[in-house]
Amino acid sequence: xxxxxxxxxxxxxxxxxxxxxxxxxxxxxxxxxxxxxxxxxxxxxxxxxxxxxxxxxxxxxxxxxxxxxxxxxxxxxxxxxxxxxxxxxxxxxxxxxxxxxxxxxxxxxxxxxxx
Amino acid sequence: xxxxxxxxxxxxxxxxxxxxxxxxxxxxxxxxxxxxxxxxxxxxxxxxxxxxxxxxxxxxxxxxxxxxxxxxxxxxxxxxxxxxxxxxxxxxxxxxxxxxxxxxxxxxxxxxx
Numbered sequence: 333x334x335x336x337x338x339x340x341x342x343x344x345x346x347x348x349x350x351x352x353x354x355x356x357x358x359x360x361x362x363x364x365x366x367x368x369x370x371x372x373x374x375x376x377x378x379x380x381x382x383x384x385x386x387x388x389x390x391x392x393x394x395x396x397x398x399x400x401x402x403x404x405x406x407x408x409x410x411x412x413x414x415x416x417x418x419x420x421x422x423x424x425x426x427x428x429x430x431x432x433x434x435x436x437x438x439x440x441x442x443x444x445x446x447x
Numbered sequence: 448x449x450x451x452x453x454x455x456x457x458x459x460x461x462x463x464x465x466x467x468x469x470x471x472x473x474x475x476x477x478x479x480x481x482x483x484x485x486x487x488x489x490x491x492x493x494x495x496x497x498x499x500x501x502x503x504x505x506x507x508x509x510x511x512x513x514x515x516x517x518x519x520x521x522x523x524x525x526x527x528x529x530x531x532x533x534x535x536x537x538x539x540x541x542x543x544x545x546x547x548x549x550x551x552x553x554x555x556x557x558x559x560x
Contacts, residue, residue: 336490367548375491375537377547388547423490431544438483438490
């Protein structure tokens with residue numbers, strides 16, 4: 333079965349540094365998402381993206397966050413100046429239709445640790 | 448806004464025993480309901496979903512869930528679990544098929560021999 337691939341699996345960074353989390357969605361998918369899970373808390377929606385635009389974003393997704401599809405295969409999440417509270421598992425997801433919840437594919441996540 | 452509560456953070460069971468993982472939701476509008484499973488070091492995988500129609504939904508790996516609107520619940524069940532079912536299970540809700548998912552806290556199911 334096709335997979336969503338996320339790299340790296342673990343990332344450690346210093347507070348205030350920029351970090352880019354990378355995702356390769358399934359090749360024919362058009363709708364892309366980022367979710368995150370802080371340790372011990374719920375999985376939370378961050379942003380959805382389609383046709384090179386943000387479709388929806390949560391209250392968490394402030395000016396420190398940005399997303400980009402720099403080429404035909406990658407989908408990235410950038411955090412400009414990381415804070416301790418950004419430490420979390422970040423999940424990328426993709427779907428082929430706008431009714432994404434009918435068949436949403438998640439990656440295995442990037443564990444971000446901000447020191 | 449929607450919210451989801453998974454009533455049990457940990458559920459230990461013995462192999463071949465039945466299991467029920469509980470999920471309650473709150474919403475002011477009609478919802479779509481989902482269960483996801485996360486095996487160690489893997490991503491979230493859709494187990495089953497309720498979009499409309501029959502309130503009893505069957506999913507992969509022998510799991511099923513029943514949508515109960517009056518009790519605002521969507522409990523997950525399996526009549527006989529295997530060691531391989533050991534994983535974290537997440538209940539989620541959305542207000543339509545394309546909107547963000549709102550997840551519960553997750554339930555760690557551990558199946559012991």
